[in-house]
Amino acid sequence: MSAEEWEIVWFTAWVSALSTVVILPFGLAVAWLLARHQWPGKSIIETLISLPLVMPPVATGLILLKMFGRRGAIGGFLHDTLNLDIVFTWRGVLIALGVMSFPLLVRSARVAFEEINPRLEQIARTMGAGEVRVFFTITAPLALRGILGGMILSFARALGEFGATIMVAGNIPGQTSTLSLSIFQSVQLGQDAYAFRLLGVSTVLAFIAVWTSEWLMRQRKGSK
Amino acid sequence: MADAPKEGVEVSLLLNNISFPLADFTLEVNVEIRSPITVIFGPSGSGKTSLLDLVAGLRRADSAFIQLGDEILTDTGKDVFVPARRRGIGYVPQDLALFPHLSVRQNLLYGHRPNGNKRFTFDHIVELLEIQPLVHRGVTRLSGGEKQRVALARALLTSPRLLLLDEPLANLDMQLKTRILPYLARVRDEFRVPILYVTHDRFETLSLADEMVALIKGKVAQIGPVQEVFSRPASLDVAGILTVETILPGRIIQTADDLVTVAVGNTMLAAVEPNLPPGTNDVHVCVRADDVILLKGADTPSSPRNHLPSSVRSVTREGTLMRVELDCGFRLAALLTRQACEELALKPGDRVVALVKAPNIHLIPR
Known part of the structure; x- marks a missing residue:
């Protein structure tokens, strides 16, 4: 594989990993709120978060493009105040991947939180622990496998993301080219050998991710 | 300690x-x-x-x-x-x-x-x-x-x-x-x-x-x-929640000082119940199983007021104790230690006398 191909693989892997890390605190917070609390508008938020799972990724990408473009609400603000451009940069890739994989993280983490006996958290409180301590010493450790499983799923989803990414970030070689974008482009240009090499890499990455996630799930069942 | x-x-x-x-x-x-x-x-x-x-x-x-x-x-x-x-x-x-x-x-x-x-x-x-x-x-x-x-x-x-x-x-x-x-x-x-x-x-x-x-x-x-x-x-x-084992409908026949005579079917029981509202006629008669004493053989004079000739219906284990179900005109349960049960060699059909002290018979107006 050429240096250019390695660069694509490397970029895809780290931007996927970064998006997973960036959405982690938000995903856990939302999952915890959904699992442990009743609040007005809960079902609306639940639905909104899951929308990217079922909407055409290109449509989600279009919404992001309009929001984060220079004339969009968020994009305009970031451009004017921080001189930060999102669309057609690696940051656009990051946002597209994050939004697309967010529901997978929230779902896994939520199930993991719901499986925890609420009595454990309550009794920890009677022993003097505040909410933060309860979360980090009881809730998070007990949900750890579910959270890790969710992170792996999110990462795997991010690795293969295509539709939203191409809308928000385009396919700029050396800047926003991810594995999927490059495979599509090389097939379009008739560079089949190139496409197959990237295909091989994607398969290996996906296999490792899914296998690890399955392994974690088996561990969880085994520990009960 | x-x-x-x-x-x-x-x-x-x-x-x-x-x-x-x-x-x-x-x-x-x-x-x-x-x-x-x-x-x-x-x-x-x-x-x-x-x-x-x-x-x-x-x-x-x-x-x-x-x-x-x-x-x-x-x-x-x-x-x-x-x-x-x-x-x-x-x-x-x-x-x-x-x-x-x-x-x-x-x-x-x-x-x-x-x-x-x-x-x-x-x-x-x-x-x-x-x-x-x-x-x-x-x-x-x-x-x-x-x-x-x-x-x-x-x-x-x-x-x-x-x-x-x-x-x-x-x-x-x-x-x-x-x-x-x-x-x-x-x-x-x-x-x-x-x-x-x-x-x-x-x-x-x-x-x-x-x-x-x-x-x-x-x-x-x-x-x-x-x-x-x-x-x-x-x-x-x-x-009911205390699982007082025997609760029977009874009718007050006579009250003399604190001693109350109450009829359960054809059997007369003596109870001590100082706090009964005046004019009470119909009562629930409550007897706890561990207040029932069993005597085998001839009935001899003793301090408990109630002597009830009974036959044993069943003997079952209940935790560390034995539960004996009796028929003395009505159903009555007794709880005994296993040793006591063995010494009396109790088995279904045996004739015994059940003794209950009057203060252990509790009446609840109904």
Whole structure:
């Protein structure tokens, strides 16, 4: 594989990993709120978060493009105040991947939180622990496998993301080219050998991710 | 431990105007608790656990005034609600809630608050409850009785001002129960922490508690010293939940001083019931099985007023005791030790005389 191909693989892997890390605190917070609390508008938020799972990724990408473009609400603000451009940069890739994989993280983490006996958290409180301590010493450790499983799923989803990414970030070689974008482009240009090499890499990455996630799930069942 | 003071619990617990809607009824409680161990006695689903949750601050009632010693923990009227973590109340829930991902030691130390009081030190509590050999194990590898002691120790290590125990022995068999009970008695005598003890077990209640609150469908049906509630249930409902074994319809024939003669079918019974409302005719006659004495062979004069010739219907084991069902014109249950049962060589069909002292026959107006 050429240096250019390695660069694509490397970029895809780290931007996927970064998006997973960036959405982690938000995903856990939302999952915890959904699992442990009743609040007005809960079902609306639940639905909104899951929308990217079922909407055409290109449509989600279009919404992001309009929001984060220079004339969009968020994009305009970031451009004017921080001189930060999102669309057609690696940051656009990051946002597209994050939004697309967010529901997978929230779902896994939520199930993991719901499986925890609420009595454990309550009794920890009677022993003097505040909410933060309860979360980090009881809730998070007990949900750890579910959270890790969710992170792996999110990462795997991010690795293969295509539709939203191409809308928000385009396919700029050396800047926003991810594995999927490059495979599509090389097939379009008739560079089949190139496409197959990237295909091989994607398969290996996906296999490792899914296998690890399955392994974690088996561990969880085994520990009960 | 026997010489440790049993009285002198330092704090009292006031539960006033509690109103908390549950699925089928509203929990309504108004009691003051002062004794070292108070049992909240009631059938499943009578709101016992909800009451503990309110005291612990894990749930909020529509209306409640809860005061522990000098401190007001909940006062819905003034919007006072001390969060669970600041209440200083140790809670051992029915499922114990040991943290499965932590070792016994980590569980024990989770809420440990060394407060200078040497009764609540780690070493002392671990020694008292004999959990030294378990300290380095994972909690998932403990037996039922071991888990129970660890959960109790963990709650004690927070130096609680009040201890809430929710059916602590419910999941243990009779043999294990009798082994854990002394630990609970030690805790009662050693730490002088008032204990609210939820159970629907007579044996535990009689072994440990001083006072009891009978809770039926969210309402306090009776409160008082354990012996008094057991021997004088205030209502048929209370007698029912206390599983007073024999409850029969009877009619009062004659009252002379405190001695009441009551007819059950064709059998006359003598009862002592000074507090019967005047003019009462129809009553429920309550006899507890362990107040029934059995005599085999010829009936000889003896102090109990009631001598009932009976035949044995069945003999079954009940925990450490034997339960003998009798027919003496009506059905009567007796609880004997196994030794007594063997000495009398009781078997179905045997003729015996059942003796019951008049003060042990309790009448509830119906």
